[in-house]
Amino acid sequence: MSETFLAESIQPTAFAFSEENAKAAEAVVAKYPKGHQRSAVMPLLDLAQRQEGWLSRAAMDVVARMLGMPPIKVYEVATFYTMYNLRPVGRLHVQICTNISCWLRGAPEVVRAAKEVLGVEFGETRSDGAATLSEVECLGACANAPVMQVGDDLYEDLTYESTKAVLTALLAGEKPPVGSQTGRRGACPCCGATTLKDKAGDHVAKEPAKPKAKAAAKPGKETA
């Protein structure tokens, strides 16, 4: 279990879901068949994190009680996934993927740009609380690598320059367009189509002409 997780000094003594989130939690638990309510542990932890901004041990204990789970089982889930923040994070939580696809496609330059703009290293939060920088494993958007997640948004096809532009805009309170930063549509090939280039119409036109059907004989005329 991580050192951060054990840091008593940052742990609140209690947690309670808000009225609205308590209803949302009940609705999530009700989705699972009787006897399988534990399957709701991840969405409930996410709900607690969205309410608190991070996931305290008190919140995990509340989730454990709601689902009839030993607290250690909940801690195991929370400490396994990087999407759960086990300590407070800044207003912007900037997570950069440095896994293989992103690394090969320029993640080191994305990291360099982020560190320059934010002025912090991985695992650190700015002194003004504006942002936290984290290194994460695959964000599930490898086709558009390199990728950075800020909050719930993904910024894809990043370069040193576009990373700087996105983060500078976010720090200024702006909302730069999410998704590909090169204008690529979805996960289409970055340099244009490589297969199936022919349009359907052209393809049909290039097919060998079919022999014309023999004209029907006019009434009253003999055919050879």
Ligand code: FES
């Ligand atoms: S390797 Fe970076 S998104 Fe998958």
